[in-house]
Amino acid sequence: MNQLETAYINTPVGMMRIVGNEEGVAFIDFLKEGQEEVSENVPSSLKKAANEMIEYFNGTRKEFTLRSIAKGTPFQESVWKELVKIKYGETASYADLAIRIGNPKAVRAVANANARNPLSIIVPCHRIIGSNGKLTGYAGGLWRKEWLLNREK
Structure with missing residues (x-):
């Protein structure tokens, strides 16, 4: 490399x-x-x-064309691949992601993989909210997460 x-x-x-x-x-x-x-x-x-x-x-780009060379465990990378599928302006929960990767009981593991996302915004972990619809943690700070989600509405 x-x-x-x-x-x-x-x-x-x-x-x-x-x-x-x-x-x-x-x-x-x-x-x-x-x-x-x-x-x-x-x-x-x-x-x-x-x-x-x-x-x-x-506000002129909704999808990225960048190639990722970020490395994680196979599980983390499976979660990151699903995160990329969440479209601009949409949100999902950790439980939604766990179901999407075929492991509905892995909600906490999905949350941990989300927290270790090395590509902020490109891999849109800011689009993950709690099952109750509330904002959950974000490495960049909840105020940034709120700003990003509002920008995408």
Whole structure:
């Protein structure tokens, strides 16, 4: 695998870090407040990823074409593949995901796999809500999750 490169982009909900290379994207996350890094020159290998993220935040992109090189356990990767199938503007619960992967009793394991999603927004874990319809945890913070879901309505 080629060496990973990093880019930082400014979004309406804070700074994001994109990590990847010519093969694809390995990691996208939000920086903690106070971590103000903006890439003056986005590496050529990450320009497509940065552009697609900017288009998403501008409201002009609803689906991503980026190749994932993120690695997880086979179970985690099965959950992430199902997350990608949740369409823009839709939501699902952990129980829904457990049923979709053919393991309806694995709700907690699905929640744990969701929490370890390395590709924020691209693999839309923000679209997962509680079975009661309420917002549940989000690594980027519940306020960001709420913003993202409202943006997608």
